[in-house]
Amino acid sequence: MEKKTDRRVRKTKAQLRAGLAKLMQTKSIKEITVKELVDEVDINRSTFYLHYTDIYQMLESIEDELEGEINQIVNNHPVDSYYKESFPMIKEILEVLWDNRDICNALLGSNGDMAFVLRMESIISQHSLHVLTTTFATDVTNIKYAYAFCLTGCVGMVKSWLESGDTTDTPLQMAELTYHLIMNALKDIKRLPSTTL
Secondary structure: OHHHHHHHHHHHHHHHHHHHHHHOOOOOHHHOOHHHHHHHHOOOHHHHHHHOOOHHHHHHHHHHHHHHHHHHHHHHOOOOOOOOOOHHHHHHHHHHHHHOHHHHHHHHOOOOOHHHHHHHHHHHHHHHHHHHHHHOOOOHHHHHHHHHHHHHHHHHHHHHHHHHOOOOOOHHHHHHHHHHHHHHHHOOHHHOOOOOO
């Protein structure tokens, strides 16, 4: 009985999440009401309130879950040097984004939550910048700008990928592209002229 209940809860939450993602394609989170969401997915308001207190708390719960998954991946793939391959971490992060593409697409869209995007960038930055500055200790300024270039490009690429919904571009293919673009952008850092502020 418990498994059946759990399955029902997961199904209900998945429906609500899909409905929220759809509404966020055209509206900001502050414009979406509980009534509008439950009407969209044909669920009773009382069912919504069994799981969430309001729309904001629902979105926060979804974001916290995604953040937890990304954090776990980063922690599972410690990279102590630029020269140690980070491909597995990139691939797993992209798999999570693809598996959650409905809500991730909404969060990255024009009505999305920039605070969430910044939190995700911060998780990856804390990990990656430490590795890069340790490896290239004499090129800290160049590293900072090269990393910003890579991060902004990756976010744009992921956004375009999720928006397209093209199932022929798999997370594995996108991970390979992402990895090679980042490695190529960073490999010549020592050849760059020093940058002073």
